Amino acid sequence: MSGAVPPEDIRLRIRSNPRLLSAVRGLVRGYLDNLGLDAEQRDTVVLAVDEACANAIRHACQGRHDASIDLRLRTDPDAIVIELEDQSLPADAHRLAPRDLTPPSEAEPKPGGLGVQFIRQAFDDVAYHSEPHGGNRLTMRLHHPLDRTLRAQKEDEGDSTHGLAHRER
Amino acid sequence: MQIASTEVNGVTLIRVEGRMDAPAAPEAEDAFREVIDAGATRVVIDLSGVEYISSGGLRVIIMLMKSLEKARGRLVICNPSPFVSEVFEITHLSRRIPIYPNQEEALTAAAT
Numbered sequence: 001m002s003g004a005v006p007p008e009d010i011r012l013r014i015r016s017n018p019r020l021l022s023a024v025r026g027l028v029r030g031y032l033d034n035l036g037l038d039a040e041q042r043d044t045v046v047l048a049v050d051e052a053c054a055n056a057i058r059h060a061c062q063g064r065h066d067a068s069i070d071l072r073l074r075t076d077p078d079a080i081v082i083e084l085e086d087q088s089l090p091a092d093a094h095r096l097a098p099r100d101l102t103p104p105s106e107a108e109p110k111p112g113g114l115g116v117q118f119i120r121q122a123f124d125d126v127a128y129h130s131e132p133h134g135g136n137r138l139t140m141r142l143h144h145p146l147d148r149t150l151r152a153q154k155e156d157e158g159d160s161t162h163g164l165a166h167r168e169r
Numbered sequence: 170m171q172i173a174s175t176e177v178n179g180v181t182l183i184r185v186e187g188r189m190d191a192p193a194a195p196e197a198e199d200a201f202r203e204v205i206d207a208g209a210t211r212v213v214i215d216l217s218g219v220e221y222i223s224s225g226g227l228r229v230i231i232m233l234m235k236s237l238e239k240a241r242g243r244l245v246i247c248n249p250s251p252f253v254s255e256v257f258e259i260t261h262l263s264r265r266i267p268i269y270p271n272q273e274e275a276l277t278a279a280a281t
Contacts, residue, residue, distance in 0.1 A: 018192045025221075043252045044259075050223050054191045114224035114260060121259050 009074035016061040016069055016086070018054060024071065025050050028082070031073050035080060035144070041122075045080075045142060048122035051115035052084050052138055060088040060136050075144070079124075084138040090130035171218075172200040180279045181209040182272070186218030189226025197226065201233040210242030211279045215272055217248035222256050234266060247275035 010031060014020050028049050032042040053069060061067040072083040119126055125141040170187035181204055189197060204212060212233065216222075234244045247269045249257065257263040269275040 018190075021190065021192070022188065040251070040255065044255065047223060047256065050190070054223065054225065058191075114227055117260060118224065118256075 010072065012071045012073075014053075014069050014071065015065060016057045016067040016088075017065040018057055021050055021053055024053055028073065032080070035075065037144075044118075044122045045082075048119045048140065049082055049084075051118045052082075052140065055115050056084055056086050056088075056136065056138070060086050060090070062088070064088075076141075078143060080142045080144045082123075082140045082142075084140075085136065087135050089134055090132065090136060170196060172197060174200070174204055177276055178280060180211045180213055180276050181207075182213045182215060182276065184215045184218065187220065189219055189222040189229075191223060191225035194225035194229055198229045198232065201229055201236075205233070205236045205240075210237060210240050212237060212242065213245045213247060213272070213275045213279050215247050215275070216250070216253055219250065219253055222253050227256070227260060227262065230266075231262070243279055245269065245275045245279040247272050 010027070012024075012027065014024060025046050028046050029042060032045060037045070049071075053071070056069050057063065057065075057067075061069070067086060067088050070083075070085040072081075072085075074081050074083075119140060122142070123140040124143045125139075127139045128136070129139075130136045170185065170189065170193040172183060172185050174181055174183045176182070183200070183204060185197070187193065214230070214233075219226075230244075230246075237244045245267045246257070248271065249268060254263070254268070257266070257268060267275075267278055269278060
């Protein structure tokens with residue numbers, strides 16, 4: 001981590017086409033490389049983001065390829081934060097219920113729930129929010145203590161970051 | 170993704186190359202079903218050419234595993250990359266499917 005330079009935060013809008021996921025993986029991999037994650041952890045996070053996007057396409061966008069998904073990559077002082085938003089119908093609550101966050105049984109592995117399992121494995125905190133009339137947001141946080149230099153840089157950028165966030169609204 | 174299968178001493182050896190992700194899953198499922206429909210019961214999947222695998226790829230491997238178990242057969246994996254090995258560990262599939270570091274050992278294990 002020492003000497004690593006914080007990358008700019010990234011916001012990307014993609015069509016809900018599974019064939020675009022390899023490009024998303026490449027972007028996330030590059031972002032995490034700049035943060036100095038080791039290869040094993042980086043690949044686990046990339047897989048989790050891939051699964052989150054695939055789940056959004058499958059469940060929220062119901063397989064449509066013409067919906068939009070917004071991906072945001074950013075760093076907080078103590079965490080890497082990756083957010084996924086779509087404006088589709090709320091995902092089936094049953095698919096995101098706690099039972100699906102339980103790892104599939106070792107004795108009887110099932111295809112369902114594997115993606116959620118990867119997400120839970122890769123991130124420390126996962127939060128899902130849906131709007132009743134459409135829109136889903138998945139926020140995934142990986143605790144990642146940045147060194148003092150990075151913390152200082154983030155604090156210095158605080159004002160301009162707030163300004164950017166305001167303008168983006 | 171490319172999939173090719175051959176028979177080695179009564180064991181069906183499937184070699185997969187490329188990405189086993191959601192877009193590639195239907196093609197893999199078709200190829201694995203062909204193997205099952207041909208009556209194979211002892212199968213080795215060589216993953217040395219697989220650079221990436223996600224739940225889409227795992228789903229079809231689980232499908233193949235269950236079909237072989239119903240037929241009292243056996244599925245064995247060989248040559249996974251460190252990343253692919255990690256994925257099998259996370260999902261605990263490595264406790265259900267024997268994984269070998271090379272093709273020779275995998276073929277021997279599948280045949281016995």
